[in-house]
Amino acid sequence: MKYKLMSGDTNEVSKGIFVKGDRILLVKPSIGNTNKYDIPGGKIKLGESKEQGLYRECMEEIGLQVRKVKFLGREENRKKNYFIISEWVGDIILQKEEILKYRWVSTDVVLQYNLTKTAYDGITMYLATI
Secondary structure (H helix, E strand, O other), X not given: OOOOOOOOEEEEEEEEEEEEOOEEEEEEEOXXXXXXXXXXXXXXXXXXXXXXXXXXXXXXXXXXXXXXXXXXXXXXOOOEEEEEEEEEEOOOOOOOOOEEEEEEEEOOOHHHOOEOXXXXXXXXXHHOOO
């Protein structure tokens, strides 16, 4: 999904791969690539760490309070940071202005979904670790 820089945004992005058993959380954006699935996350604000930006974005987009993350990797040219999220609190509550729907998808079939490049790259990175 293409992100527009808003006041206070940096050009860095943090994305989270929520893992529940053998399933990964995918979200369908309501703006941008609405025909593709993505993973939660977004632009880091000025003064935030990569993790703080991820925590804030996940709370805003899907209402989950992230508790435990592990840095997975970084795509240097596109300034994307990827994290594995293994613990969180709350129930999914979508911010309808940004997210249309969500689904938990098995790792066996997740790459068969129509994914954004960001989601594909992050999920591929994650799958290489399991």
